[in-house]
Amino acid sequence: LVAITPKAADVWWVKIISLDNLQSAYRYLRVYSKWLPPMLIIPSRDKAGRVIFNVLLQKYFMDNQSAQTALNDLPDSITADAKILHGLEPNTYYYWTKQEDK
Numbered sequence: 001l002v003a004i005t006p007k008a009a010d011v012w013w014v015k016i017i018s019l020d021n022l023q024s025a026y027r028y029l030r031v032y033s034k035w036l037p038p039m040l041i042i043p044s045r046d047k048a049g050r051v052i053f054n055v056l057l058q059k060y061f062m063d064n065q066s067a068q069t070a071l072n073d074l075p076d077s078i079t080a081d082a083k084i085l086h087g088l089e090p091n092t093y094y095y096w097t098k099q100e101d102k
Helices: 006-010 022-032 064-072
Strands: 012-019 039-045 051-057 083-086 093-096
Touching (some): 012 022, 012 064, 022 039
Antiparallel strands (some): 012 051, 012 083, 039 051, 039 093
16 A cells, blocks of 8 residues: 555546446456556545545556557557546555565
């Protein structure tokens, strides 16, 4: 569990999908991690206050065009719900999908 730095509010992210439970989000990562760049799971709350689990590309971008290019490079089969986000809530926590070798 790692806190997002304040820089997260100034960059663009590619959100691939939002799921309603953590198990589904991890299952998504396991299935698609073979074909996609590294991803993150970022929990947030919807307007009704329910926790949702957003799957984003791990890499962030310095401008909207770079993020759009990354989204366009993803397979069409997974981009139906994908979109570009500008910034993330600084009090949000996220989970890396890859562990660093020690």
